[in-house]
Amino acid sequence: MDSFPAIPSLTWHCHDPAFEFSIPAQGTFSALGENYPFSGREVFLSRPDEFHGTNQVPVTTRESFIGSSLASPQAFY
Structure with a gap:
């Protein structure tokens, strides 16, 4: 895999009501x-209302973040 410059860590956050699909090229996610x-x-x-981040670990610049807002996320558990 090619090497890409890292970006600062992602602070702790959550989404309400939304799932987030993250596709990092390299790094660490925490939840x-x-x-x-x-x-x-x-x-x-990451599920709705679930706090997550990169635990102060930088991640590469080739990540993709896809959020999906749902009116009733309980149906997906």
């Missing part, structure tokens, strides 16, 4: 006290 390292080709899913 619910767990860290999830990424090296590419993986998807991180």
